[in-house]
Structures are given as structure tokens and as C-alpha cells.
Amino acid sequence: MSVYDKLLSDMKDAMKARDKVRLGVIRGIKAQVMNAKVADGNHDLTEDQINDIIMKEIKQQKESLEEFQKADRKDLAEEQEAKLKIAEEYAPKQLSEAEVEKIVQETISQVGAESMADFGKVMGAIMPKVKGQADGSVINKLVKQQLQS
Numbered sequence: 001m002s003v004y005d006k007l008l009s010d011m012k013d014a015m016k017a018r019d020k021v022r023l024g025v026i027r028g029i030k031a032q033v034m035n036a037k038v039a040d041g042n043h044d045l046t047e048d049q050i051n052d053i054i055m056k057e058i059k060q061q062k063e064s065l066e067e068f069q070k071a072d073r074k075d076l077a078e079e080q081e082a083k084l085k086i087a088e089e090y091a092p093k094q095l096s097e098a099e100v101e102k103i104v105q106e107t108i109s110q111v112g113a114e115s116m117a118d119f120g121k122v123m124g125a126i127m128p129k130v131k132g133q134a135d136g137s138v139i140n141k142l143v144k145q146q147l148q149s
Helices: 003-017 020-039 047-070 074-088 097-111 116-130 136-148
Strands: none
Touching (some): 003 020, 003 047, 020 047, 020 074, 047 074, 116 136
């Protein structure tokens, strides 16, 4: 079952269960998928494109959660956490930090990076390998650690 089909199925289930939070999250993701589809000339989107949309939604929700926590708005933060957990159900399987660190080390040796001057080269080589499977900020942090040591 594709991610989009799962979204549609879960949307129906959320409607039947009258789960407003789940329904809102799913509708939001579905709307973004439909907007991207229209922007692409009404062509069906690939799984990778849909996963990119979902990862973008998750990133936005994490940023919102951080802002609510900084503002000490526990009520909004709890609601945002619930939305984030629902959105993460549709994300591709994420690599562990140890797996990402291994990929970072391999890539650094492949491109022959020796200092922070090679940061862009390393990031450019890593991102296609872990697309949708790891958070860019985690990758960024690990690359900096490796290049500075």
C-alpha cells in the first residue's frame, strides 16, 4: 500500500472515529500532496516526492513545538506533540544516529575531506544517500563534529 493510499484509508477511519486531531493532520498532509500534484501538472507524485512533503510537514511541526515550549505554552505544546506523532506515522523509516554517523565517516573518506573547508562537499555527497531517512540538522551536526576532530 502506498503512503498516499494509507493516508486516504486512515482519513476515512479518522472520520468514522471522529478523531479531529488525526483527521486534521491527515487532511493537511493530503492537501499539501494535492497542491504539489497540481503544481506538477496533475501528474501522480512518486513515493519520494510524497515522503519529501511529509518530512517537510514534520519539520514544520517540530519547529512549532519548539516555539510553543520556548513560550511556555504547555497546552499548545501537548497538542503539537500529538500532531507530530501522527505525522511521523507516515514518514519513511529513519536511520539511527549511529547509522548516520557511519555514513558520515564513509562519505568523508570517499570525498577526501580534511577540514571544515570541505563541509559543503561532504554535505552535498551525503544528502542524496540519506534523503528522507535522516534529519538534516543531525547530519549537519555529525559532519561538523567529524571535520573538526
